[in-house]
Amino acid sequence: MDEDEHDKDYEYVVIGCGATGFSVIKELARKNKRVLAIDSSVERIEVLKDQEYDAIVGDATEDEIYKTIDIFKVSVILVLTPSVEINAEAIKKIRKLSKEIFIISRATNQKTKEELEVLGADFVVTPQDAMKNAIINAVEEIDTYRRVKKFKEVLKNIDGKLGIFTHDNPDPDAISSALALKEIAKHFGVESDILYYGEIFHQKNRAMVNLLEIELIRADEADLSNYSKFALVDSSNVGANNSIPKDVKLSIVIDHHPAEGVEAEYVDLRDDVGAAATIMTEYLEQLKIVPSRTLATALFFGIKSETDEFKRNTRTSDFTAAAFLYPFVDHEMIEKMEGPAISTETLDVLGMAIKNRQVYSSFLITFAGFINDRDSLPQAADFLLRLEGISTVLVFGILKDMVYLSARNRDVRINIGEVLKRAFGDVGSAGGHAHAAGGQIPLGIFGEVTDRESLSKLITEAIKKKFLNAVGIEVST
Ligand SMILES: [Mn+2]
Secondary structure (H helix, E strand, C coil): CCHHHHCCCCCEEEECCCHHHHHHHHHHHHCCCCEEEEECCHHHHHHHHHCCCEEEECCCCCCHHHHHCCHHHCCEEEECCCCHHHHHHHHHHHHHHCCCCEEEEECCCHHHHHHHHHHCCCEEECHHHHHHHHHHHHHHHHHHHHHHHHHHHHHHCCCCCEEEECCCCCCHHHHHHHHHHHHHHHHCCCCEEEEECCCCCCHHHHHHHHHCCCCCEEHHHCCHHHCCEEEEECCCCCCCCCCCCCCCCCCEEEECCCCCCCCCCEEEECCCCCCHHHHHHHHHHHCCCCCCHHHHHHHHHHHHHHCCCCCCCCCHHHHHHHHHHHHHCCHHHHHHHHCCCCCHHHHHHHHHHHHCCEEECCEEEEEEEECCCCCHHHHHHHHHCCCCCCCEEEEEEEECCEEEEEEEECCCCCCHHHHHHHHHCCCCEEEECCCEEEEEEEHHHHCCCCCHHHHHHHHHHHHHHHHHHHHCCCCCC
């Protein structure tokens, strides 16, 4: 043995260098891991050394070999001889020396696997397990392969222009998914437009569209007869969360919300991803289409905002997609799109909301005044929820002829979505989740009052009463 082998620290030691052990050693070395091979066969060790691997002859069932290597510096020992008896003996010896070291071993079946685990192996692989995993991988690959093949066929068969719909009031996930489909379609020689109903009203969404110069067409103003086929992304059924006319036939539907009864030539609905942009990123990867800087930035922003910075409903595939996009992303642009933490408008709304706050035990209710941007209400509500002693917040403001409500809650006994529905469902529309909800009430129901001060008072009193009633608090006014 060469003198310098003693000086080296190894992360991995592989015991048993037959066909399995040898391929593991090669793979670890390829990944630049420091690995030492041990085998009782002099010939095998010679072969390994000839190929420049660090290797020593030794018997895994003898104490001697474990004195030769500095076992306390090794992080993982892989005991991979074909003999379960030898592996068992080796595991016993290693465990006697160290409780810390990770041991991966190899068994012949479920029974011997359990035996080795009892002796202290952390992870034991059997041929059955390995075969099963390989087959499951193959099945998954075939699924993906078939999916992509079908997708390509449908795209190639589009004769004319493709209209790509998003859900109403598209968010970054919807916009970026539509943009991805547009680029993919173009790749197959199909021109397309992105069509949407509603508004792009959140600051971030507007910033995204403007900064990335994404061309979106208001579906209301478009002549739908210009399109030969239609697609829908980030939404799944005509009429559900979208204003697509009932007579429009969809050819492609891609969404990350499970739905029933979706009819189209090509349907890809998944519930194991956090964003539609993740699905679209996978298509780019599988179709080997390198995303443009704009598209990569849009999709990354889409995944990031849909999963609330990877905090909400995020799956492995969302991280994988983000990692794929990462090198192509314009990160400065992302920062710009996210905008300042708080806009002047929001600051004004917040100031008003703080000034007008009324607190009833852990409830805070406040009128945020006459606002220009609905988006500032949830931001104000989020902020006020951080006040000491407050666990439920209701902020409302007037925009044009509507009173908008935004509520936040962290009291586990309260479902704020239900509360808003109960309180305001009869006079407007309201609802949401246990922790966040919103609603709107037409100003008309408050009568003919025109002077702002009286109107403010009237609305505040009415909303306060209805809300507190719904949560079971009596107030004398
Ligand atoms: Mn989405």
